[in-house]
Amino acid sequence: MPTMADVARSAGVSVATVSHVLNGTRPVLPSTRQAVLDAIDELGYTPNTLARSLVTSRTRSIGLAVSAISNPYFTEIVQGVEAAALEQGYSLLIADPHDDPVHEREVVRLLHERRVDGMIVAPSADPRELVAYLGRHSVPTVFLDRVIDTHLDGIGEAPLFDQVCAENTEPVTRLVTHLAGLGHRRIGLVSGLPGLSTTDERITGYRQGLAAAGLPLDDHLVVPGDSGSAPAEQATRVLLSLADPPTALVTANNAMTIGALRALRALDLAVPDDIALCCFDDFAWADLFSPRLTAVAQPSREIGTRAVRVLLDRLAAPDRPARTLRLPCSFVHRTSCGCPERPTRAAVSPRKGT
Numbered sequence: 524m525p526t527m528a529d530v531a532r533s534a535g536v537s538v539a540t541v542s543h544v545l546n547g548t549r550p551v552l553p554s555t556r557q558a559v560l561d562a563i564d565e566l567g568y569t570p571n572t573l574a575r576s577l578v579t580s581r582t583r584s585i586g587l588a589v590s591a592i593s594n595p596y597f598t599e600i601v602q603g604v605e606a607a608a609l610e611q612g613y614s615l616l617i618a619d620p621h622d623d624p625v626h627e628r629e630v631v632r633l634l635h636e637r638r639v640d641g642m643i644v645a646p647s648a649d650p651r652e653l654v655a656y657l658g659r660h661s662v663p664t665v666f667l668d669r670v671i672d673t674h675l676d677g678i679g680e681a682p683l684f685d686q687v688c689a690e691n692t693e694p695v696t697r698l699v700t701h702l703a704g705l706g707h708r709r710i711g712l713v714s715g716l717p718g719l720s721t722t723d724e725r726i727t728g729y730r731q732g733l734a735a736a737g738l739p740l741d742d743h744l745v746v747p748g749d750s751g752s753a754p755a756e757q758a759t760r761v762l763l764s765l766a767d768p769p770t771a772l773v774t775a776n777n778a779m780t781i782g783a784l785r786a787l788r789a790l791d792l793a794v795p796d797d798i799a800l801c802c803f804d805d806f807a808w809a810d811l812f813s814p815r816l817t818a819v820a821q822p823s824r825e826i827g828t829r830a831v832r833v834l835l836d837r838l839a840a841p842d843r844p845a846r847t848l849r850l851p852c853s854f855v856h857r858t859s860c861g862c863p864e865r866p867t868r869a870a871v872s873p874r875k876g877t
Contacts, residue, residue: 525566533562584614585834586634589645589667590622596777596804596823597645600667603827604643611835613640622716622750624649628656635662641834646671648718657684663841665834667826670720670847685837686847687830691724691803692731694819694852695773698801699732701817701854702771705861707799708738711762711769713779716750725775725803744769748779755782756789763790763798770798771860777804780816795861805855815857815864822850 527545531538536555543549544559551559562568585608589597601617608615616634620627624647631653634642641663646653650671657664666686702710712729715722726745733740746762748755755774759782762769774780780802787794794800794814802809805820829848836843858864 525568527568529566530559530562530568533566534558582638582640583612584616584637584639585831586631586637586639586642587615587617587644588620588627588630588634588642589617590619595806596821597668599823600645600827600830603824604831605827606824607828607831611831613831620645620647622647624652628652631656635660641665641838643667643830643834645669648716654684663834663837665830665837667830668721683837683841683843683845685833685845687826687833688721688847688849689821689826689852690849691721692728694854695725695728695775695803696732696735697854698773698803698817698819699729700735702773702799702801702860703732703736703738705771705799707769707771709741709744709767709769710738710771710773711744711746713748713755713758713762713772713774713783714745715748715775715779717747719750722747722750722775729773748775748782750776750778752778752782752785755779756786757782759783759786760790763792772798772800774800774802777802777806777809780804780806780809780818784812794859799861800859802859805853809855810857812859814859817857817860817862818855820853820855822852825850 527538527541531541534541536559540551540555541559543551544556585604587601587604589600605615616637616639618630618634620630627647627650631642631644642657643665644653645668646666654671664684666684668688670686670688671684699710710733712726714726729745730740743765744762746758748758755778758779759772762772763786772783774783783800784794787798787800792798801817803819805816805818809816809818829850833846833848856862
C-alpha cells in the first residue's frame with residue numbers, strides 16, 4: 524500500500540508539502556499541488572483519515588440533523604450541505620430527528636460521540652435540551668431553517684450559535700396583499716407546527732398583510748395544520764365549515780398545501796374558481812398542478828451551502844460573534860391565485876438589519 528512518502532518521492536516534493544495539499548494547512552503553488560494530486564492518482568494513495576484525526580483532533584466530518592425523511596422540503600437543503608461539505612473535503616453524517624425533541628437530543632448525542640467537527644441542525648419546536656447539550660459540550664453548531672431564541676427558559680443565555688434561514692415574514696405578507704388586491708376580504712391561513720420560529724414568523728407576515736390591506740384580523744381564519752398533510756387537510760375543512768368561510772387560502776408549507784388541496788377536492792371545490800390558493804414553499808411539481816400554484820420559493824440549496832460555509836468559519840474562528848443570515852425568497856406568480864397566466868419569479872428581500 525503506497526504511503527505519503529511514496530507520493531512525495533513520486534511528485535518530487537517533501538512529505539510536509541503532501542500533507543499541506545491533503546489537509547489544506549498551508550498554501551501550495553498550483554503546479555506543485557497538481558503534481559501531488561497526479562502522484563496520488565497514479566499510485567492509488569488513500570489518506571488514513573483516522574490517523575490524521577488523531578494528530579489534528581479533527582475528523583473533517585460534519586453532523587447534519589434534519590427531518591429529511593419526514594419533511595421533503597429539507598431534501599434540497601441536504602443536497603446543498605453535502606455539495607458544500609464535499610467541496611471542502613468534509614464527509615457528512617446524517618440523522619433524522621423527526622421533529623421530536625427527545626429523538627433530536629439522542630441523534631445529536633450520537634453524532635457528537637462520533638467526533639464530528641461541528642453540527643448543522645434544524646431545531647425542533649422545543650430545542651431547550653438540544654441547546655443545553657450543545658452548549659455544555661461546546662459543539663460548534665449552525666441552526667438552519669428555524670431560528671432559536673438566544674434566551675431559552677431553563678438554560679440561560681445560549682452559547683455562540685450561528686443561524687441560516689430564509690426570510691419568512693415579508694413573503695407571506697406579499698401573498699396576503701396579493702390576494703387582497705384581487706378582491707378577497709376573507710383570507711384563511713393554514714399555519715405550521717406551533718413553537719417553530721417559521722410558524723410564528725409566517726403568522727406575523729399574515730397579520731401584517733391584513734393590516735397593509737386594511738382588513739380586520741379574525742383569529743378564526745388561522746388554523747394550525749401542524750406542518751403536515753393530514754392535519755392541514757383537517758384544518759382546511761375547519762376553515763371552510765365557518766359560517767363565513769374564507770374565499771382564499773394561504774398554506775404555510777408544501778406538505779400542508781397537499782393536505783389543503785386534498786380537502787378542497789373532497790369538498791368538490793375548484794381552485795381558483797371557488798377558492799383562491801397561495802402557498803409558502805415552491806416544490807418540483809407545483810408547476811404541474813392545474814391550476815399552477817402561486818408560491819413563495821425558498822432558496823433551499825443555498826441555505827444548505829451557506830450553513831456549511833458559516834460552520835467552517837466558526838471552526839476557523841471559534842470566538843467570533845454569532846451571526847444570523849436570512850436569505851431572500853422568490854415570489855412565483857402562477858394561476859392558483861386567480862390571476863391569468865403570467866409566470867414571473869421576483870425576489871423578496873430580507874428585512875433591514877438581518
